[in-house]
Each structure stands twice: as structure tokens, then as C-alpha cells.
Amino acid sequence: MPSAPPLPDRAPRADAERRLFTPGPRGDLSVCLAYPNRYALGLANLGFHAVYRLLAEDPRVTVDRAFLPEGPRSGWPRPFVSFEARRPLGDFDILAFSVSFESDYVHVLDVLRGAGLPLRRSARGARAPLVLAGGPATFLNPEPLAEFVDLFLIGEAEEMLPEFLERATDGPRGREALLERAEEVEGAYRPDRYEARYDEEGRLAVFAYRGPRGGPGRVRRRYVHTLDRYETHSVLLAPEAVFGDKFLLEASRGCEWGCRFCAAGFMYRPVRYRSPERLWESAARGLALRSTVGLVGAEMAGQPGIAGLCERIVEAGGRPSPSSLKADLISPALARALGTAGSRSVTVAPEAASERLRRVINKNLTEPEILRATEWLVGHGVEALKLYLMVGLPTETDEDVEAIGALVARIRERLVAGGAPKVGRILVSINPFVPKPWTPFQWEAMDDLGSLRRKLARVRRQLSAIPAVQVETESPREAYLQTLLSRGDRRVAPILERLHAAPDAWWSILRALRGGRGDVVDPDRFVLRTWAADELLPWDFIDHAVDKRYLLAEWRKARAEIQTPPCDTHTCHACGAC
Numbered sequence: 001m002p003s004a005p006p007l008p009d010r011a012p013r014a015d016a017e018r019r020l021f022t023p024g025p026r027g028d029l030s031v032c033l034a035y036p037n038r039y040a041l042g043l044a045n046l047g048f049h050a051v052y053r054l055l056a057e058d059p060r061v062t063v064d065r066a067f068l069p070e071g072p073r074s075g076w077p078r079p080f081v082s083f084e085a086r087r088p089l090g091d092f093d094i095l096a097f098s099v100s101f102e103s104d105y106v107h108v109l110d111v112l113r114g115a116g117l118p119l120r121r122s123a124r125g126a127r128a129p130l131v132l133a134g135g136p137a138t139f140l141n142p143e144p145l146a147e148f149v150d151l152f153l154i155g156e157a158e159e160m161l162p163e164f165l166e167r168a169t170d171g172p173r174g175r176e177a178l179l180e181r182a183e184e185v186e187g188a189y190r191p192d193r194y195e196a197r198y199d200e201e202g203r204l205a206v207f208a209y210r211g212p213r214g215g216p217g218r219v220r221r222r223y224v225h226t227l228d229r230y231e232t233h234s235v236l237l238a239p240e241a242v243f244g245d246k247f248l249l250e251a252s253r254g255c256e257w258g259c260r261f262c263a264a265g266f267m268y269r270p271v272r273y274r275s276p277e278r279l280w281e282s283a284a285r286g287l288a289l290r291s292t293v294g295l296v297g298a299e300m301a302g303q304p305g306i307a308g309l310c311e312r313i314v315e316a317g318g319r320p321s322p323s324s325l326k327a328d329l330i331s332p333a334l335a336r337a338l339g340t341a342g343s344r345s346v347t348v349a350p351e352a353a354s355e356r357l358r359r360v361i362n363k364n365l366t367e368p369e370i371l372r373a374t375e376w377l378v379g380h381g382v383e384a385l386k387l388y389l390m391v392g393l394p395t396e397t398d399e400d401v402e403a404i405g406a407l408v409a410r411i412r413e414r415l416v417a418g419g420a421p422k423v424g425r426i427l428v429s430i431n432p433f434v435p436k437p438w439t440p441f442q443w444e445a446m447d448d449l450g451s452l453r454r455k456l457a458r459v460r461r462q463l464s465a466i467p468a469v470q471v472e473t474e475s476p477r478e479a480y481l482q483t484l485l486s487r488g489d490r491r492v493a494p495i496l497e498r499l500h501a502a503p504d505a506w507w508s509i510l511r512a513l514r515g516g517r518g519d520v521v522d523p524d525r526f527v528l529r530t531w532a533a534d535e536l537l538p539w540d541f542i543d544h545a546v547d548k549r550y551l552l553a554e555w556r557k558a559r560a561e562i563q564t565p566p567c568d569t570h571t572c573h574a575c576g577a578c
């Protein structure tokens, strides 16, 4: 007799977790919140924490969680069961995905299959759970998942999840009934209500709402106006989690600088900051549990009161760990606080090495500012610098690529010449540029793979000659997949199904389809093509509050190497978000 599949090892993990809030009473709407990757990564994601807490505190809901099982796929249990109650995922009223990264799309399919559900929404019956998805990857462009998900919530969960639950609990359960009520929530996107048609060249020609409400069916992204209304920090501490040694605390959403490649700088507009007082209150609570407070935001050096907050954390015996710092905004006080706390590593992101290319991407950052910041940080005792740079950016020349090695060499020389007490390591992280929806570079092609490989090899050669420099690079193939899933439309669905069926062969599958040689859409169309300015884009139906004409103007300014000053949310109305 075949033995029963082993149950996941829930107890040790659950016992090792520490919950930092009091859940509400259990309600009769059952929701399984799935993070489409491993447990350790799910617990490193503040968005997942925030949604879990909202659901767990709501007395109308009984919430459980799900993650990808550990170990090789061949050993995954069937069916997948939830983390706490070990309940099959297909038994819940709602299976809700929190999706932060396009690279997890294939795992969404893994979880659906593990739940015993047909992958395509059109094949699922009335007894299936409602399959819901939200998270930043899906509110940039939900279309690659549109054939698999019943309903997307486009926007920030704090703003719309309570309204969704109000509708969901106000009537009978069942997939169709839930869907009918939930689609009325502002920001909800129900893909089966939309029809996509393509012209003979394969461009999206029509994307039209065909539902009962009539009208164009534009979906307005929802966002939280005042971050201080909510606390967003670690609510589950687990030693196994990535960053498990830190108390993570969200300081801001968005960024005022408008770097033209950066989705976070446009999709979260207008930029919003938590007040220093609220941050300190949360940090002080976190310090009772963890000695390091991870301050999370797109750019942390411009955060109001950041130096004072870091100093208070240090005075309380803790260590502040900001996610990324814009070099020209680093003050001596901030550098001192980070150094005094014994910060092992601080991330600075020049993104491009030449002044010219930094103007193209609107970095508003000069080389003297980069050198000064690194000198301050290392001078105050920071042991390692992490530098983020990209290759394949629009308009990039050989000189721009050459400038990467030269910049790192000058940083190193300056640190040595300045007599920094401990010059330390420089970790250079180089990623191929990925064009993202809702940015001024959304129309740009990704650089071709051969060109990226040559550039990365050249930069690696240059950097290998500089002492104490480590290099890490993302592969051009991974960037290709990321671009496909960022800019794809619903024709990407059969590609995702193939990747799900044979994940280890993912590149062979894509290669076989490239150039229109397969029986599905040519993936190159979404990756290597410059899109026309007047072309209908798969994500145009979302209203992110940022005017497309503004993005186009920024794209043109990039080509003319003209920079745009940072946001002044009190006076500016330029992009439409304020």
C-alpha cells in the first residue's frame, strides 16, 4: 500500500515564529494567503507581513498561509496544505497570492497545481476557491497572469483589502458570487471582463471592457495617503527567514527622485514618508526583539529625520540598516551613526558610472558626491560598500561601460588616499537594465543578450584588477525572462504554462520560441523591441495617476540628457499624481 505523503514540518517552524500582534477572533470567510516562493523569502517580505496582519486581525476572516514546499519538486506533497492548519489549499473560500516579483509567476502556477486546481481560470468550476492576486508586480502589469487569476486588487492592500472583505462577507460564498460582489471594489480588476485583440503585426490593437458596467473599464490604482495611519513592520519573527536577524520597518513608499528606469519611483507616486516619531516608536519596540532595525524604502538617505532616527537606534544599543542610500544625501551625521553602529555593509546605488549616463537616467548625482559619500561612510567605520550599477541602459556607449571600472578604481583610490581606518571590501553588483511598465523607459528595448554578455565580461575583467573588489552579476537570460514577464500581455500565458511544466529547461523553452519559431507568441516581441510611442500598452488600462504624456516627456528628456529635479509634492502637479 502506498504510504501517505509526508505532512510538512509545521510544528518546529510555527514554534520558532514569534507573532508581534494579537489576531482577531476567527471569522467564517476562510482565506489562504500564499507567498509564491519559499517560507524564508515570504517572511522577508514586508508586503506579505502587512497583508497577513490585515487578514488575521479581521474578525470576519480565518486566515492561514502557504508557501512553496521545501526540497526538490519531485518530492513536493500533494495536495499542498496550509502552513498552520494543514488544510488543502483547494478547500479555502479564497486563495490569495501576494506577488512582489515577476520571477515568482511560475510559482503561482506551481501553487495552483499543488492546490489541485486547473491552472486557467476558465477551467475552474464554481466549487473552486476564488483566486485573488495583489502585490507590486501585479499592479505594474497583471496581464501575464490574467488567464490564471480570477481577480486582482490593483494597489496598496491597506486601502482596499477591508473594502474587499466587506463585499466578500456580505452574501453567499462560492467563486462566482464572490467575484460578482468583489469586482465592484474600486481598484479590482476582473480579467475575464476584458477582451484583447491584436493587429496583423501582433500589436495590441484593442483592450476593451465588456462587463455589465459599461464604460472603458479603467482600473484605478489605490494607495494610502498617510502612511502614519498604518504600521508596516515585521509582525512575524522567524530565525529561518532571510533577514531573520532584523526587525524590518517600512519607512517610506515611492521616491522623490524619478530615476527613469525605476518602477518604485513611479508606481508609488506620490512619495510618502512615515514621520520620524512613528518610526522611532516602531523601532523602539523592534529593538526589544532584534538588535538590527532594517529600514526599508526605495531611497533612505532623503527620509526626513533619518540621521536622528539612526542616532537614536544606536544610542539604544541597536544597529540601523537602511536599504539603499542616495550618495549626495548622505550627511556626516548619518555616516557617523551607521559607522558607530558597526554597520557591516552599506548600499550606495550610482546605477550608471558616467556623468552623461546618469543624466540620461535622471540620477541627479555627480561623481564628487559619490566619492565624498563613500569616504564618509568608510571613514566612520562602515566595513563594506555595496555599489549597484547597470549595463544595457538606453543610449549606453562603450565609454559608459568603460566608466564602471574607472569609477570603482577612483572610489578605491580615494579611500586609500584618505587614510580610512579600514578600507574594506567593495562589492559591485551589476544588473542588466530591464525596461519596466509605468516608467519613462517602458518603451525601450532590452539590450540584446550577446551585447550584455560582452559588456559584463569586460566589466568583470576591469574590476578583477582592483584589490578587494568583489563582483556579482545577474545573467542576461534572467533579465530576458524578467522583461518578458514585466512587459508581457495575456498571450504570455502558454509560455508560463510551459515554464511551469519544465522549470529546469526554462531557457531552452524560451530559446525555442524566440524569433516566432514556436506555436505561441514570440517572446522577443516583449523584450527586444522598442515600442512605438503611440502603441497601446498592455497595462494602459490601469490608472496609476501618472499621466502617460509625462512619462513620454521624460523619455524624450532622457534622450536629450536633460534631468528633472526631484518631486516637490507641495507645489508640483507635473505628472498628475499630486
Ligand code: SF4
Pocket (backbone or CB within 6 Å): 269, 270, 271, 566, 567, 568, 569, 570, 572, 573, 574, 575, 576, 577, 578
Ligand atoms: S505631481 Fe510632481 S511632485 Fe507629485 S509625484 Fe508627480 S512629479 Fe512628483
